[in-house]
Structures are given as C-alpha cells and as structure tokens.
Amino acid sequence: MTDNVISRNPTNGEILANWPLQNPAELETALQQSAQAFSQWRNTSMEQRVKVLRQLGEQIRQRQDELARMATLEMGKPIAQARAEVLKCANLCDWYAEQGPAMLADKPTLVENQQAWQAFRPLGVILAVMPWNFPYWQVLRGAVSMLLAGNTYLLKHAPSVMGCANLITSLFDATDLPEGAFTVINVDNDGVSIAIKDPRIAAVAVTGSVRAGGAIAAQAGAALKKTVLELGGADPFIVLADADLDAAVASAVTGRYQNTGQVCMAAKRFIIEESVSQAFEARFSAAVQALKIGDPLEETTYIGPMARYDLRDELDRQVQQSISEGARVVLGGHKIEGVGNYYAPTILADVTPEMTAFRQEIFGPVAAITVARDAQHALELANNSEFGLSATIWSGNEALANELASQLETGAVFINGNGASDPRVAIGGVKKSGYGRELSSFGVYEFCNIQTVWKNRR
Numbered sequence: 001m002t003d004n005v006i007s008r009n010p011t012n013g014e015i016l017a018n019w020p021l022q023n024p025a026e027l028e029t030a031l032q033q034s035a036q037a038f039s040q041w042r043n044t045s046m047e048q049r050v051k052v053l054r055q056l057g058e059q060i061r062q063r064q065d066e067l068a069r070m071a072t073l074e075m076g077k078p079i080a081q082a083r084a085e086v087l088k089c090a091n092l093c094d095w096y097a098e099q100g101p102a103m104l105a106d107k108p109t110l111v112e113n114q115q116a117w118q119a120f121r122p123l124g125v126i127l128a129v130m131p132w133n134f135p136y137w138q139v140l141r142g143a144v145s146m147l148l149a150g151n152t153y154l155l156k157h158a159p160s161v162m163g164c165a166n167l168i169t170s171l172f173d174a175t176d177l178p179e180g181a182f183t184v185i186n187v188d189n190d191g192v193s194i195a196i197k198d199p200r201i202a203a204v205a206v207t208g209s210v211r212a213g214g215a216i217a218a219q220a221g222a223a224l225k226k227t228v229l230e231l232g233g234a235d236p237f238i239v240l241a242d243a244d245l246d247a248a249v250a251s252a253v254t255g256r257y258q259n260t261g262q263v264c265m266a267a268k269r270f271i272i273e274e275s276v277s278q279a280f281e282a283r284f285s286a287a288v289q290a291l292k293i294g295d296p297l298e299e300t301t302y303i304g305p306m307a308r309y310d311l312r313d314e315l316d317r318q319v320q321q322s323i324s325e326g327a328r329v330v331l332g333g334h335k336i337e338g339v340g341n342y343y344a345p346t347i348l349a350d351v352t353p354e355m356t357a358f359r360q361e362i363f364g365p366v367a368a369i370t371v372a373r374d375a376q377h378a379l380e381l382a383n384n385s386e387f388g389l390s391a392t393i394w395s396g397n398e399a400l401a402n403e404l405a406s407q408l409e410t411g412a413v414f415i416n417g418n419g420a421s422d423p424r425v426a427i428g429g430v431k432k433s434g435y436g437r438e439l440s441s442f443g444v445y446e447f448c449n450i451q452t453v454w455k456n457r458r
Contacts, residue, residue, distance in 0.1 A: 010341040037183075041177075059171045067086045077296060078304045085137050104148070109452070115455035132160045133259060143182060205438075228435070233389030237270045238404070249280065267419065270370065272369060274373055318360060350369075411430055
C-alpha cells in the first residue's frame with residue numbers, strides 16, 4: 001500500500017488535506033468493529049432504526065452549509081447544487097423512516113391454508129465503494145436503506161472526497177447508531193481486495209466506472225458474494241418533432257450540465273428528429289452560452305471546475321478525437337486556460353455512431369447531438385450503445401412515447417421530464433451500466449436475505 005492520498009481543490013489547485021492510508025492492521029480493526037456492530041444492530045427494533053434515520057436527517061439539515069462547502073472545496077460542485085444534494089439526503093432519511101417499516105414487515109405468501117410468509121433478514125457487513133461526484137447522495141442512498149434493514153456499512157470512498165466521508169461519519173456519530181455500524185476505511189485497491197475476500201464482508205455495492213465495477217465484481221464473484229453495480233452511462237435524450245421544444249431544451253441543459261456534466265445517469269447523447277434538429281441546436285446553444293462559469297462558492301455559478309485534472313485531460317482527448325472523426329463544434333471544445341480545472345461548456349453536432357462522443361461515456365460538460373430520420377431511427381440510435389442506464393423521451397404523442405419507452409434498453413426512462421434519482425423509485429442499469437437496483441423497496445431487498453418461513457407444513 002502507498003502511504004497517503006491527497007485532496008486537492010480543483011478551483012485553485014491548492015492541497016486541502018493529506019489523508020494517510022490505513023495499514024492491514026487498521027483495516028482489520030475496522031472489519032472487526034463492523035462485524036461486532038452487526039451482531040448488535042441486527043437485533044434492534046424497527047422503531048430504533050427509524051429513530052436513527054430521523055436523527056440523521058435532522059443532523060444533515062442542521063449542518064447543511066458545512067456539508068455543502070466541503071463538497072464544493074473537494075470536488076468543485078457549485079455551492080447551490082451542493083446544498084441541494086445535502087437536502088436531498090435529508091429528505092431520503094425522512095422517506096425511508098416513513099415508508100421503510102412497511103417494506104420490511106413480514107409478507108404472507110400465496111400459499112393457501114398454510115402459515116407461510118417471507119421475512120427480510122439483514123445480510124451482514126456491506127462493503128460500499130463509492131465515487132466522488134455526489135459525495136453524500138451516492139453514499140447515503142445506499143447506506144440508509146442497508147442500515148434500515150439491519151446491515152452495517154463499511155465505506156471506501158473516493159480518495160478526493162475523504163473530507164466528505166469523515167463528515168458523514170460525524171453525522172452518524174451524533175445519532176444513536178452503534179459505534180462501528182457505519183465505518184469509513186481509507187485503503188487502496190489492495191485494501192479493497194483484502195476486504196472483499198474477508199468472510200465478514202457479506203456483499204459489495206459499487207458505483208463507479210465499468211473498469212472498476214468489473215474488477216470488483218470479479219473478485220466478489222470468486223468469493224461468492226453478491227454485488228450491486230451502478231456504472232457508467234451514455235444516456236440518450238430523444239427529442240421528436242412534436243415535442244415542446246422550449247421545455248425539452250430547458251431539460252437538456254439541466255440534464256447535461258448539472259454538476260459540470262459529471263453525472264452517471266444524465267443526458268449525454270442528444271438524438272434529435274431531423275425536422276427540429278436545427279431549431280433545437282440553436283436554442284440549446286443559446287441556453288448553454290448563458291450558463292455562468294466561475295467560482296463554485298458563488299451562489300450564481302452553474303458550471304464549476306471539473307473534479308480532477310486527469311479527468312479533464314481525458315475529456316479533452318475524447319472531444320478532440322471526436323472532432324477529428326468529423327464532429328462539428330457548435331460551442332466550446334477546449335480547456336479554459338488559467339487557474340482552476342475548468343472546461344468550456346461544449347456542444348458537438350453531426351455526431352454519428354462511429355464517433356468517440358457517441359460510443360464512449362463523456363463525463364464532463366460536453367453534449368453530443370445526433371440527427372435521427374424519424375422516431376424508429378431515434379430508437380435504433382438510442383439502443384446502439386454498450387450502456388443502458390437511463391433515457392429521456394420528449395414527444396407530444398403519449399402513446400408513441402410509451403411504445404418507445406417499452407423498447408428502450410435502459411434501466412429507467414423519463415418521458416417529458418428531467419431525469420432524476422428519487423427514493424420512491426428504483427434506479428439501476430443494464431448492459432455495461434451494471435445490475436441490481438438502488439432506492440425504493442427494491443434497493444432495500446437487494447441487501448436482504450429474503451427468508452421463507454413455512455410453519456406446520458403438511
């Protein structure tokens with residue numbers, strides 16, 4: 001293992017912190033504490049678990065400004081968006097506190113004249129490997145449901161947001177959650193491998209890249225441990241000729257440039273029916289040009305710096321490669337010179353399925369526009385991807401939109417509205433975007449032993 005990881009402010013390049021990596025003995029202590037906490041937490045009442053969730057939500061609201069500022073400093077999220085992420089986490093706690101007990105109550109089966117039911121038991125210690133782009137939401141949307149079910153949670157967060165990870169720990173410390181039920185580890189890839197192989201780890205949750213998800217899933221599979229993966233996406237945003245164009249454009253701006261374009265489940269490939277493609281491009285370009293780029297600590301900033309310098313370099317490589325392949329630059333297409341890790345909001349047009357901007361996930365403030373002949377062609381283009389996280393359809397024809405949605409190879413479809421993750425509905429992908437679901441009751445059951453109890457069977 002290396003000695004430490006450095007957290008750097010992407011707005012100005014300053015070092016924020018130097019976080020020492022844990023050695024094997026320290027990892028062993030964390031695993032032991034998590035397992036001991038599970039033996040206690042699994043036997044707590046549902047009322048006690050709900051109480052902890054309500055306490056957590058209250059702590060989040062009380063400290064929202066502190067939490068938001070840390071996310072802005074560590075990964076460049078504009079402060080207004082960071083605050084919205086924090087409050088979304090508080091609402092998540094409230095929703096699961098209200099709805100969770102019914103989800104986990106014993107449920108009768110379809111067996112007639114017998115005493116049989118399904119019970120939902122916790123699995124154990126869940127290892128979660130989480131990304132930096134939503135440093136609170138990505139963690140808590142899984143941790144809250146797992147803890148509600150009686151599991152304990154071992155977090156390996158992204159190295160660049162360890163300040164956020166430690167703040168989450170401090171939130172739980174202010175609740176009645178037993179010590180060790182939520183634990184942060186700071187380890188490298190070797191440390192993750194050690195944890196996966198450890199018999200005290202029951203399952204693994206990963207949000208991240210296809211490469212990272214595949215590597216972790218292979219190790220977990222070798223140890224016969226369940227995984228839930230939410231990986232990359234190249235989500236299509238379909239606009240048909242009969243769409244409300246102004247509403248579609250407004251949604252497109254949010255869907256692509258929120259969080260400086262660093263979102264997995266977000267509009268990336270804009271597939272526009274030919275008869276409205278020029279009008280969409282003109283309105284979209286004007287709207288994107290109006291976005292304020294600047295200091296993410298300013299309330300009116302919409303586009304901040306990208307989180308890491310290596311990611312900006314990779315994004316620029318993809319953009320330049322796409323241009324060399326024939327994409328037309330409508331807007332941007334370059335790094336912003338000077339202090340900070342900024343990339344110009346970019347729109348590429350005339351993008352075809354052979355181009356890099358269509359085939360690969362573009363993780364930054366870059367939109368790729370592809371023209372479709374008609375609705376059927378738009379569907380074919382949308383499904384022409386190795387990813388399958390989500391899709392958006394804009395159309396005035398409800399029946400047609402519903403039919404297209406039924407044929408889209410994605411885990412979610414949004415019709416005439418913005419894409420979003422919400423505790424009331426499950427999210428997750430197909431193809432190389434991963435498998436399994438988070439949120440809603442489905443996310444709870446992913447990390448439960450769904451146990452059949454059949455009494456006096458004859």
